[in-house]
Amino acid sequence: MILTRAMIKGKLESKQIIIDPYPPEIGIGPNSVDLHLSNEIFLYTQTILDPRRKNEGEFKLIPEEGILLYPGQLYLGSTEEWTETQKLVPMLEGVSSNARLGIQVHVSAGFGDIGFKGCWTLEIVVHKVVRVYPSMRIAQIYYIKPLGDIEDYNGRYQHSTGTVYSKSFEKE
Secondary structure, three states: OEOOHHHHHHHHHOOOEEEEOOOOOOOEOOOOEEEEEOOEEEEEOOOOOOOOOOOOEEEEEOOOOOEEEOOOOOEEEEEEEEEEEOOOEEEEEEOHHHHOOOEEOOOOOOEOOOOOEEEEEEEEEEOOOEEEOOOOEEEEEEEEOOOOOOOOOOOOOOOEOOOOOOOOOOOO
8 A cells, every 4th residue: 555645744744754854845746745856966987886795986066057967877966855764665667757858866775674764766768868966856755654563674774864875795
């Protein structure tokens, strides 16, 4: 079951869902909440990436006038918002307005874990040259009620702040 606007609002009020910052003007749709792009982008500087090693890269600040993203490059960004969920599966999707500009915000990692606490790292790929801005609406989070016994996530990305590169080389 996907939570509706009324259920999301109720879970926010009871602190079963936490979104911080949560300004009153934040967009809550019929079954999702808007999230925004932080002010940094991470770029891998290596030509060949290796999941068994730490891959080098650099962080770039996104200026107020925006930054151009180019096809053929993987960009890592993050949400401005820190999210926490209890007893729900958080899911992340791009917003259709950005998708219509060729922006994908997660290549394959939109599935969250029950109990995840942190900012969401976005695997951003673009199909045309496009400008992105800090604080632009970049994704929407929605929530699914799980069936069965619940185990909270406690992995290597728990309590992430900002953009986090791949930690596949680390043991869980």
